[in-house]
Amino acid sequence: MIERYENVIIDIVCSVMVPLIQLFALYVVVHGHYGPGGGFQGGVLFAVSIILLRLCLGKEASHKKFPPKLAAALAASGMLVYMLTGLAPMAAGGAFLDYGHLPIPGVSGAELRFLGITIVEWSIAFSVCGTMVLLFDVLAEGMR
Amino acid sequence: MIWQIDFWLLVVLIIAALLALEVRDLLAAVAVLSAYSFLAALLFAQLGAIDVSFVEATLGAGVSGVLFVLALFCTRRRYEK
């Protein structure tokens, strides 16, 4: 597993970079409607920030900040939300993934679809982020 | 879409691909592969596919590079053979 490498510069750079990357990731997810970006990109960026944490802080510290189980939980729950978003319209008489029939009162038409896309993008972001961290963790376990 | 840029990027891509396969140092090969992906991302952007370019740069060049390097460290085999 990855060992913590004692070096001030790395610590500082890490502590500066990680929040920045995370902020950018959030921006990318949110901005997906209007420009390049979206769930995948944002999710991967967020995962990259966690990976950076893992690399800089070492196992114990980074596991405290982002527990490995959280990764799996994020990945699965993201997909769960996606599925539920897909199934919800069916309860309201629409097709699977038909955001136009999401049972949300007071919203309709294009806005409802916009909302649906937003939910889905976020769930993708969670899922991708979780899985990427999971992949990193699992592969890094192999290092001895 | 400027075809000269396309052309030269493709040429570089081919060179990078050959290089990635022929370099005997595996870490270097993986690095070249990342570069290859990054060049591809550039080409995507050049062709107007900014979303794809973004994903290719993060996933293709970034994450897959990291995973490759991790695997290399796990297997402790720097060189072919």
Place this chain on the structure above:
Amino acid sequence: MEAYFSLKPLIAVLVSLLASGLIVLSGSRPNLREAWTITAALAKFAITLSMMPAVLAGKYPEVALFTISPGVSLALKVDPAGIIFGLSASVLWILTSFYSIGYMRGLSEHNQTRYFASFAVCLSATMGIAFAANLLTFFIFYEVLTIATYPLVIHKETPEALAAGRKYLVYLLTGGVVLLLALAFTYQIAGTVDFRPGGFLSQQVGQDRLMMLFMLFLVGFGVKSAIMPVHSWLPSAMIAPTPVSALLHAVAVVKAGVFGFVRMAGFVMGPELLQEIGALGIMAGFAAVTIILASLMAFRQDNLKRRLAYSTIGHLSYIVLGLALLSPSAWSGGVLHIVNHAAMKITLFLCAGAIYVKTHRENISDLNGIGRQMPLTMGAFAVAAMGLAGVPPIAGFVSKWYLVQGTLETGQVALTGVLLLSGLLNAGYFLPIVARAFFSPSPGFSKYSEASPWMVIPLMLTAVLSLLMGLFPDQLFHLYQLASNVAASVTGGGVP
């Protein structure tokens, strides 16, 4: 000639299948297990017999179960030809069941449950073959019979038995797949596979394709009925326990092949069509060659069961020859010979088995003087042997008589010669056994006595049966009338 719905054919088929299940379930209690066998055999016989009056009156019980392939249903229909075959199998099953019990207990064989269960399945398949209303149903039971017989052939589980089993499978499965080709071909060119007296194929199909179809049928049925170049599985399969050889290799399996010829010649292609494409000559040729060669080869066998096997090969070809002659008499004779040969040959096998159980001897040269120790057995043997040789008034004479008459009617004098010659040869290889048994001195051969009544009574019964069938061909079960009905419906001619 009308059909009416009746469940009887289905019950006749299923009763032994059910019995087989019960036999497996009660495997640990031999008496119960064998009671099932006997019950099923009797029930089967009763059901078959109860269909007889209707069939004689020209009303055929019929049951169509369900569609098994679009356009073809799994259907059973009892017509004269079918009931002859079914009757002979079910009568002889009763006797063989009793005999088997005696045989298996006498030798305290292993794995008796498997034996009786397979036997019951075989009988089920045989009845299915007899009563099948179309070629696909026929084929299904035909293959089931092949597979169900396999456990019986390898019953001894010795290397030789396994080798014989392999040979058996190779031959019969090959025949089966060739038959499958023929079946599919028939269905593709005719659009139906329902048996119809006189055949359902027409000349329009074309000479070449009909000839090809005929050749496929010839190989397919020929393997099972042990026509000469593909006969060698039958002598090998004699390694099976004697009741198996008796019932299956004299009655069920090989007769299924011969019965296939009946169905093919009479109900699929039709005699006229076969005549037109010149196929009958081929059939007759193969049959004639087989008759002579098998008889000659029987001489060379010292093992009693193998000699009987070669004799079986020869006699099967009698039937095929009769079918190929196309005259009503020859057809009657051929169909009648199915039953007559069954009764006589089973007697011989049962005798051989009784001798084996008692003395553990299989070779003819060891049987000097056995007739004095086992007079009933050898007496039955002598009756059946003479019957096969065609000595009146035993059953063999009747069918042979009609066969000869058929050859004369059609002017095939050469075939008459073949029949007569083979009668002589039959006598030639059977009578020495009888003579040796009764008249040779028997040093050290006094400690034996008759086998158990389980075995002796059945073989006596079959001997008496073959005698009766010779004396009163039509009284017992109206076999002659049935046979001539078949002949008449197929050839369209009157009965002489």
Place this chain on the structure above:
Amino acid sequence: MRWLAVPVMALFLALMLYATTGLPLRGEPQAPANAHVSPYYIEKTIEETGTPNIVTSVLADYRGYDTLGETTVILAAGLACLLILRRGKGL
């Protein structure tokens, strides 16, 4: 198997070169790919989904089911690695 590489490569290259001669010229605005389905997305994205980024609207809405599948693929990859590499009980 390695000797197979050369003929396979040659065949593949030949096939691809042959095939590309059947494709519309690059960047052709009237090519079927540009003319059949995609104009609908471009015209209706604002109206139907309120999302200016067409890629996002197609990705998450018009072909949202593909995206569900694709995210499932990633999850499957994560699970696969867990299954293969990690030892011991639990996830």
Place this chain on the structure above:
Amino acid sequence: MLEEFLGRYSYFMIAVLMTIGIYGMLAKRNLIKKLIGMNILQTAIFLFFIEGGGKLGATVPVIDPQLGNDPAKYINPLPHVLMLTGIVVGISLTAVALAFLINISRTFHSLDEDCILKEMSK
């Protein structure tokens, strides 16, 4: 002629890239090299899709209020969406293959195909 060439040369070069990828997968003995070849092949396919989806005189597929929603003004977005999926699938395959690699190297102490096969047949 030149137009024809300009319209197709990139396909040719992408075909060459794919062939290189296949070469890596088939001819290289080292498993990591095979994996690199796989990545090259996949990326080349993505390139093929994006190249094929290009449109002259069009811009990125994000609706610009000034341009309106004229289909001729925007690049076909569908191949982009497909390739997003493709890239994700590709990375997933790579990750799984790397997991295999790590395990293989643990059990066989080699990443060379011939050595592994020799070890396996033992």
Place this chain on the structure above:
Amino acid sequence: MSAAPVLIIAPLLLFAFISILAGLWRTSLAYISAVVGGTLSLAAAVFGLFQVLTEGKLSYHLGGWPPPLGIEYVLDPLSAFMALIIVFVGLVVIVYPPKAGLYQVPQRAVPLHGMIMLLLAGLIGVVVTGDLFNLFVFLEIYSLSSYALIAIGGKHALVASFRYLMLGTVAGSFYLLGIGFIYFATGSLNMADVARLLPSLYASPAIIAAVALIFIGIGIKMALFPLHIWLPDAHSYAPSIIAAILASVQIEVAAYVLIRMLLSVFQLDYLRLQLPVMATVGWCGAAGIIFGSVMAIAQRDFKRMLAYSTIAQIGYIGVGIGLANPLGIIGALLHILNHAFMKGCLFLVAGGIRHETGLREIPWFVGLGRRMPLMMGAFAVAALSMVGIPPTAGFFSKWYLVRGSIEGGNWAFAVIIVASSLLTAVYFFRVIEKVFANPPPTSSTGTVQKCEPPPRILVPILILAVGVLVLGLSNAVIVTRVLEQVVAPLFSIAGGR
């Protein structure tokens, strides 16, 4: 718009995710939710089949977008039936508790069950989808899951799985490339839409290349003869229970995809007359039949024999496709269904033998018939069905194939099919002989040691064996109600017979 198509797949995906979440908390919950998901899906599949049989083909527009725009799910009688079989066989595999030791990784229950459910979801997605690219996505889902599931079989399985992954990726890439050509030539990804647009483009090199690429891609996935090289290793080293699902369902799904691609996307006359695709598939299949059978005869390892036999059976499907007449296609489709039951049963038997006695090689199977009569009885039924003995299912697919080849005047195929059933008989009767005809080694007390597996192993095997018989006897219903309805439109479009 009936929701049946998506309801078959949704529970699997939903409960796969739930089982991961639940598994984080407690392992047994993962197992339970997997079983619940499988059961729900099975219920939906039964419901879907009934609905299809009463109402005819169902089309479902995912996201509410009409077909060329969005993704379409098509549930026709055949795909409903396939889905039912997939879920059924899958459920049989899922219900094995992870402790049963059949998976060879007893503690990894959570990812294991998640993986199996994703595998099933992928397979069903492939079967019901009506969209070319969606097919690719689900193809990769199931491929990825199957790579991982094969790899848990041990160290040999790892290498086999890696090689399979490489080839499978090539297959996927080829398929994707083929779609690319189709898309750039027609502009559409919907199968029905593509089928409508293609005829005017049949002369285009792009389409010809697309046919070749898709054919090779799917051919690798279904292990059609020269492209089969990954299969023997992968299926023989995988845990038996996984091999059961792979050999019985996964390969079949790929074959089904080939039939769909070749027949409902492209037109028959195009593939038969303008391109020699059909003839190629047919002859590849015929060669595969011979090769697979001969190789199977040469094997000592039971599972490896079954794997080679799978190649031969795929050959039958190939021959059926290659015949390109209604009977041939019906035979191929029927064989897909039959093979799922037969091979599933056989691999489960292999797993059962391994689990109870630790035996793998045929020569050591002596006397197993006496030691585990019920399981070996089921084995005998499945084996006879593979040989093609009448009332079992295997006979009827052969019956249609032989009839099809005779109708097409292709005697060579008929003879090969028939001859191969003899070869099949050779390698299965070899086992049957060992199992039944040899006395088992007796213990010191002289009694035969029974080792019938526990019901949780035995019952699924028996269900599949009975299924083989039922499928055989009910084949007419399946053919008329399900297969003919699927096949008839293909040939009326093609203007064939």
